[in-house]
Amino acid sequence: MRIPRMLLILSFASLVQVAKASEPRPFELGVVPYLPTTKLVMAYQPLRGHLENELKRPVVLSTAPDFVTFLExxxxxxxxxxxxxxxxxxxxxxEAGYQPLAVTSRNIKAIIIVERHAPYTRLKDLSGKRVAMLDPMIVLSQLGxxxxxxxxxxxDRDYRIRIVKTPSNAAHAVLQGEVEAGVTxxxxxxxxxxxMKHRLRVLAESREIPGLMFMLQPTPALRIDQARDILMRFEKTEAGRQFIDAMVMDGLRMPSEREIKSLDVFLPEFRKHFKR
Incomplete structure (x- = not known):
């Protein structure tokens, strides 16, 4: 008895779909867009590869065109x-249940940069000038x-803000003469x-706050302690050490509860923007 060709094709297609359905869903790591997308994806490849090996499932890197979209x-x-x-x-x-795994050992601070040969020697000299910075709700902008x-x-009263999408955009805006200063x-x-480094100088600095934060949306399949162990093991690998050096993170550490709660001072701006 001959089996119709179409039936064979449909049967094969069904088998392919079953095989695909049995494959684990890719694990998605979202990275805030603080660098140009191409550079960001390349920089985080070592971490992506480590997670893929440890989780035994595909891992994809994602970002967003700007901070607000990423946060949404x-x-x-x-x-x-x-x-x-x-x-x-x-x-x-x-607001969404993500839990901290680690922060970078290097803290974050905002710097106000100007063109190296600009005449400004103090912030007051920027009176009436244009300053590039991120959306007002972003912590870096708040620190600036x-x-x-x-x-x-x-x-508005003493200086004019020009909103940019990423910290690197602020540096480029200064060098291109679009603004007199930038917060990055x-x-x-x-x-x-x-x-670029040689064409810029730092005019002022903000106080420091904890560094970049690595967070997980915990599930029964991947608990906080498991994910933290995986991340901390990455730091001990050769690829991990190179990644941390290249990204100037100075290592990874557990944030204290006090440090986490100290960040509540920044919440009103987020809640105002997202009406929460």
Whole structure:
């Protein structure tokens, strides 16, 4: 008896679908867009590979076009794990249930940068000037504005804010003459091209807060303690050490409960933006 060819094709297609259905869903690691996308994806490949080996399932890297879109995706729990700034991390811990695994040993601080040969010697010299910074709700921007306030300066009244999408955009805006100053992160500077470093200088610095935060949306299949062990083992591998050196993280550590709660000061801006 001859089996119709179409029936064979349908049967084969069904087998393929069953095989695909049995494959584990890719684990998605979301990284906040603090670097250009291509550079970000390349930089985090060692961590992606380590997670894939440890979890025994495909791991994909994701980001977003800007901080706000990334945060919206976190609030919808679209990522299995995330890497983001500490203020954002505290917000999604409360609002979406992500839990801290580790923070970088190197803390975060905002720096106000200007062109190397610009005449400014103090923040007051930027009166009436344009300053590039992230969306006002982002912690880096909040730290920058706090630093200006300590010099008696208020946005709109004493300086004009130009919103940019990433910390690296702030540096580029200064070099391209679009603004007189930019607020960015001190951790970005070592990752800039050498010619960019030589064309910029730091005019002022903010206080420090805990570093980049690694977080997990825990599930019965992957608990917090399991994920933390996997992450900490990465730091001890050759690839992990190279990654941490390249990203200027100075290592990984457990944040204290006190450190986490100290970030609550940044929550009002997030809640105002997202009406929560």
């Amino acid at each position: 995706r976190c609030l919808r729990k679209e990522y299995d794990a995330i890497v983001l700034g500490p203020g954002l991390g505290r917000f999604v811990q409360i 504005r706090e630093t200006f306030r300590q010099s008696g300066m208020q946005p 992160t001190a951790n970005l500077v070592p990752q800039l091209a050498e010619d």
